[in-house]
Amino acid sequence: MTDELVFYTHPMSRGRIVRWMLEEVGAPYRTEILDFGGSAKSPDYLAINPMGKVPTVTHGGSVVTECPAILAYLADAFPDAGLAPPPGDRARGPYYRWLFFGAGPVEAAVVNSVLKVQVPDDPRMRGMVGYGSLETVLDTLEDAVSRTEYLAGDRFSAADLYIGAHLGWGMQFGTIPKRPAFEAYAGKLYGRPAAVRAREIDDGLLAAQNAGAPSS
Structure with a gap:
């Protein structure tokens, strides 16, 4: 081994x-x-x-x-x-939240939009897909990246990397709109030496x- x-x-x-x-x-x-x-x-x-x-x-x-x-x-x-808040740190909560927000609602909503999957305009059906609508997902994300420099505490984490990568890739290929908050957030992260x-x-x-x- x-x-x-x-x-x-x-x-x-x-x-x-x-x-x-x-x-x-x-x-x-x-x-x-x-x-x-x-x-x-x-x-x-x-x-x-x-x-x-x-x-x-x-x-x-x-x-x-x-x-x-x-x-x-x-x-x-x-x-x-x-790249992650230590166990027991309060920032561990938002770290997991946004890491898996990217893996769940963001990816699902964006991919379904690209594939032109139409979710029926019925509250029960929207509840089944988990993300509600692409607009709701993007508004939630815009609010998050506008409020603070980093998503989990006062330093860059894997959650920022994952969300930033989604935004950068999506804006590059037109699957996520170029909102000013998204451009500012992703642009800052994409300038990191790594x-x-x-x-x-x-x-x-x-x-x-x-x-x-x-x-x-």
């Missing part, structure tokens, strides 16, 4: 969020780049993540999938990085992949 930290990803995936987290953590890690329709579906990788998707992190005997779970795991596994390093790494990997692609 080894304590090596291994990161399975693709440079154009949600793995970019985890890359940012890994750069914030600062611990050495090894990257395995997978192809969506090829190596990600190989027997070797399916033995690690039966979903055949990225990102995945392995660390010692632990296999962690799903972005918010990976972020929470890394924050706790490497506490010296200060965020810049992570983008440079993944953009470089993506460019290398594209350069090696056969011409059509």
